Amino acid sequence: MNKISSFQTAALALCFALARMIAFRPEGSNMLVCIVGEFFACVLLAVLSLAAGAVPPLKNGLPAKILAVIGGLYCLFAASLVLAVFADSMQYSFPEFYSSWAIIAALAAAAAYCASMGVSACGRTACAAVLISLPIFLFMGVGASDGIDVSGLQFAVDDRNEQIFSHFVWALGYSFEIPLLFMLRGRTDRPRRAAVIYSIGRTFMWSVMLALCGCVLGDHAQKGLPVFSLAAYSKTAIVERFDALVLLMWALCTLLALSMVFLGLGECVRRIKTSVPSSAGLIPAAITAAVACVMSACIVPEPAPVILSGMLLIVLIPAALSGGRAL
DSSP: OOOOOOOOOHHHHHHHHHHHHHHHTTTTTHHHHHHHHHHHHHHOOOOHHHTTSSSSSOOOOHHHHHHHHHHHHHHHHHHHHHHHHHHHHHHHHTTTTTTTTHHHHHHHHHHHHHHTTOHHHHHHHHHHHHHHHHHHHHHEEEEEOOOOOOOGGGOTTTHHHHHHHHHHHHHHHOOTHHHHHHHGGGGGGHHHHHHHHHHHHHHHHHHEEEEEEHHGGGGGGGGOHHHHHHHHHOOOOOOSSSHHHHHHHHHHHHHHHHHHHHHHHHHHHHOOOOOOTTTOOHHHHHHHHHHHHHHHHHHHEEEEEHHHHHHHHHHHHHHHHTOOOOO
16 A cells, blocks of 8 residues: 655645635634643643654454444545635635635535545645745745734733633634544555644644734724735735735645545555455545535535534544554
8 A cells, every 4th residue: 555755644734724724714703812722722632643653553354344434424524614714715805706606616526536536646736736826925924024013912802711712623624634633644655754744734824824814904903804804904026916826725625635535545445345455436526525515505604613523532542542453
């Protein structure tokens, strides 16, 4: 079985974090409070990811197949939510300009085709996407640096603890990439290093970007899509506005994140029915994409993050006890 490097696995997971960060809506929460909640979520998920590597794997059998079924259902639900969030955010940014069904169908079909190319191709593309995003966000930050005012970051809010816990639960619930790191563990070279790279990269990325949004946009960062607002504000001598580039990165990262979900589902199918050849990825991915399209249309608006957090822990805890190889 061909394995991908820890950097490729971490890049696939970071595509989730990038897409989620670009589409993030604080709904009135302070940026510094969101940073603290995100940090606590990253620490908890990193501890669970590293602890799972120290546990011996679960042997093939009925318990392993049951965990694979749970993981497959989680992947299907995650795929529907990734599609729903992207379509809903596009409608929010461009009302009455895009059709939700067209967005969902096009994204699902593209992700199914990308997943059918295999985990190696997706991993290499994810590395390229992360590397491309670095200069985009770097130059965007440079272009907005003249408007930085640290007074925009403050910790003195009335419901501080509630906002921290709310963002913590939200970040935990929408971290679909964590169970997928377990599911693709057997295909990853040095998976624990991948978890470390991902955790550090995600924490740094969210902290810097949200801090920049708070310092530049002030109270305006607490509503709408702050990353897009910052991209529209930022400009350099070469690039007048960065929102088009950010939109491109958002679509690319969402596509790769959805492809990773399909890859995780394919791994679960192979664990359930070992006779399925590893090369037969197009048909399962296409069927999954069709079902996810229907589910995503029914799920908007999204379910409460606390429900997603509970589902994630339901998948994570058995996977950690089995060393991550049961799925």
